[in-house]
Amino acid sequence: MAEASPGPGTRDRLLRLLADGAPRSGERLAEDLGISRAAVWKQVHQLQAAGYPVSAEVGQGYRWDRPWPLHEADALRAGLGESWAGIPLTVLPEVDSTNRWLRARGSGGPEMVIAERQTGGRGRLDRGWASPPGGIYLSVAWSFEALESGPAGLGLLVSLHLAETLRALGATRVGVKWPNDVMHEGAKLAGILCELSGDPMGRCTVVVGTGINWRADLVGPLEPGREAAGVADILPAPPPRPGLAGQLAAAVLEACQAYPDGFAPALRERWPALDTLAGRRITLQLANRIVTGEVQGVDETGALILRTAQGLERHLSGDTRVLPS
Structure with a gap:
């Protein structure tokens, strides 16, 4: 009988088999995945190349060192809460850019996509955004009847809602940094990118991309003088990663819902207390x-x-x- 070749979801299935942090032999993994041990070895090397800390131990097999919970649609919806649990939601193991993926769909929203890893993430001014495994990379699409002043202010409102959500969870030293960052004691925790499609004088759509660090040690190389913080490091009792991602996505959606009418009052009444x-x-x-x-x-x-x-x-x-x- 011919051996099965690894399918497109094999690497994700392998990752989930290793997600408890316990070692698994190549033989056991090959049996569970329906592929050869050589194919398992290749899949492990692909995970390592993608940035997942999977190690090989003599006599033990393969182990995912300090694993983090992977995103699951049900857990994300639970975090979103009743108000947003019914919106279209896509969970991807990997994508070039969640913003690009959502914009290509042409969705007017509300709709959300989240990925474990981005290979071509972007920040403001089209700069590259390091998106290694372990971060929370999500994008939300939202339609507006008109945005004459453009979407720039939405980034400020999203950062404010994210910071307030994290503070409510116990991260009391989180603040906002103009124009689009969430900070913790001088270290960057999250960044926001808003992209407009359509005519701002009429009905248009904004895709809000948000990159949030889960653990600081998982963040890629930084510019000199820059520091990173992770939500799992600063919350006194961090919720499971998928549920937290859902709560943070709900904060983004609430900011979109409040914009633009609630923008000026939020900056006047709430921004100063969190302004770093x-x-x-x-x-x-x-x-x-x-x-x-x-x-x-x-x-x-x-x-x-x-x-x-x-x-x-x-x-x-x-x-x-x-x-x-």
């Missing part, structure tokens, strides 16, 4: 210059207010870097 830049001296990288000054806060339009040597300035975009005290 207020009162700090920063550099702001603009398209053609760098501005230095002290952050005075964020106004109701989402603009950063910066006190510089020339006076007060408003900026709607740019990259910030905090200067040493």
